Amino acid sequence: MQDNLRMIWNFTKMQGAGNDFVVLDGVRQSIHLTPERARALADRHFGIGADQILLVEDPLDPNADFRYRIFNADGGEVEHCGNGARCFVRFVHDQGLSRRNPLRAEIATGLLVLHESDDGRVSVDMGQTAFTPDRLAFDAAGLETRAAGADTLYGLDLPGEADPVWCSLVAISNPHAVTLVDDTEAFPVGRIGPAIERHRRFAQRVNAGFMQVLDRHHIRLRVFERGAGETLACGTGACAAAVAGIRRGLLDSPVRVDTHGGALHIEWNDQALRMRGPAATVFHGQVDIDTLVASR
Numbered sequence: 001m002q003d004n005l006r007m008i009w010n011f012t013k014m015q016g017a018g019n020d021f022v023v024l025d026g027v028r029q030s031i032h033l034t035p036e037r038a039r040a041l042a043d044r045h046f047g048i049g050a051d052q053i054l055l056v057e058d059p060l061d062p063n064a065d066f067r068y069r070i071f072n073a074d075g076g077e078v079e080h081c082g083n084g085a086r087c088f089v090r091f092v093h094d095q096g097l098s099r100r101n102p103l104r105a106e107i108a109t110g111l112l113v114l115h116e117s118d119d120g121r122v123s124v125d126m127g128q129t130a131f132t133p134d135r136l137a138f139d140a141a142g143l144e145t146r147a148a149g150a151d152t153l154y155g156l157d158l159p160g161e162a163d164p165v166w167c168s169l170v171a172i173s174n175p176h177a178v179t180l181v182d183d184t185e186a187f188p189v190g191r192i193g194p195a196i197e198r199h200r201r202f203a204q205r206v207n208a209g210f211m212q213v214l215d216r217h218h219i220r221l222r223v224f225e226r227g228a229g230e231t232l233a234c235g236t237g238a239c240a241a242a243v244a245g246i247r248r249g250l251l252d253s254p255v256r257v258d259t260h261g262g263a264l265h266i267e268w269n270d271q272a273l274r275m276r277g278p279a280a281t282v283f284h285g286q287v288d289i290d291t292l293v294a295s296r
Contacts, residue, residue, distance in 0.1 A: 007289050011041075012091060013048060013282040016083035018232025018261020020282070022050040023091045026057040027066070035075030040293045042073035047292060048285070051228045054084050056092065064106035065098055072227030079108045080173035082235020083264075086122035086279035089114040094281060109173040123276040126239050129172055129268075131247075136175035137203035149249035158195045165192060168244035172273070174226070175202065176240035178209040180248075184220045193224025207234065211241040216252045219245060221259055232261030239275055242266035 009031065012023045022041045024031050033055055042050045050073065057067040068088050070081045088105060092098050093116060102115040113125040131151070133140040138154075146153040146166060155164030156177075167177040177196055181187040187210050196208035205226045212220040223237035224230045238257040245251035246268060257264045264277040 014087040016086045016279045019083035021054045023054045038071040039075040051231045059106045061106045064104045068105040074227040076227045085124045090279040126273040135171040139201045151247040170240035172236045175206045177206045178244040184212045184222045189222045209237045218256045233259035238264040
């Protein structure tokens, strides 16, 4: 709404396994979210602070209940966010926008089906997975590969690294490169993560995941997210890691994925991919968006 020419937006701060979001209701208020405004909202020093900005809108697809859009902390709009999807359905129910359960959400690449259970946890049917380089805008020309079970690993040469880093490629609407490591806590995610994220072979950048296998149903995971940096959890990253581990012959469904922000539970059977985990409201507020942008 406008107040003496000031644009005041109502917002809700939410988190799913520590992956945090500013959620905006674009159904009952007019929201024009530019990259500059998204960056201002996500700024942890001068804004509200978030890994991503989530925008709930009326759907374009007649088969959807709502449209769900995701903007990374760097202002770029992306295809999917699993932890954000769980917060989305909790937000829609808590705000009284809909009582439907399950909900159908329209994202950039199709429809998601989301269900909130009586214990407050949310499960998301994550859609189809893909593994070919073209689905990740990845240039594999001339690159060395290795077979790993049903998977193919691609060796990425990184600046300053003597040996290539071997990655699984997984597309779950958004792109992921998953690397198996001995110890996620000891691995230099802060150095290797951004080098993979911005590797020249990924035309649209990539989310870089680092997975440690604990047993056939349990992994640890850290993810350096495209446009957000390392986050406490990444829902699509957890799905990508579980799927990559199963394809490599290292894991069996279901898989518990331990992140710094909490546990996520993934099921995959070649056809359906489902994620279950928490979603919580932190606080509500109002922001004068243009004053916030001007103050940075």
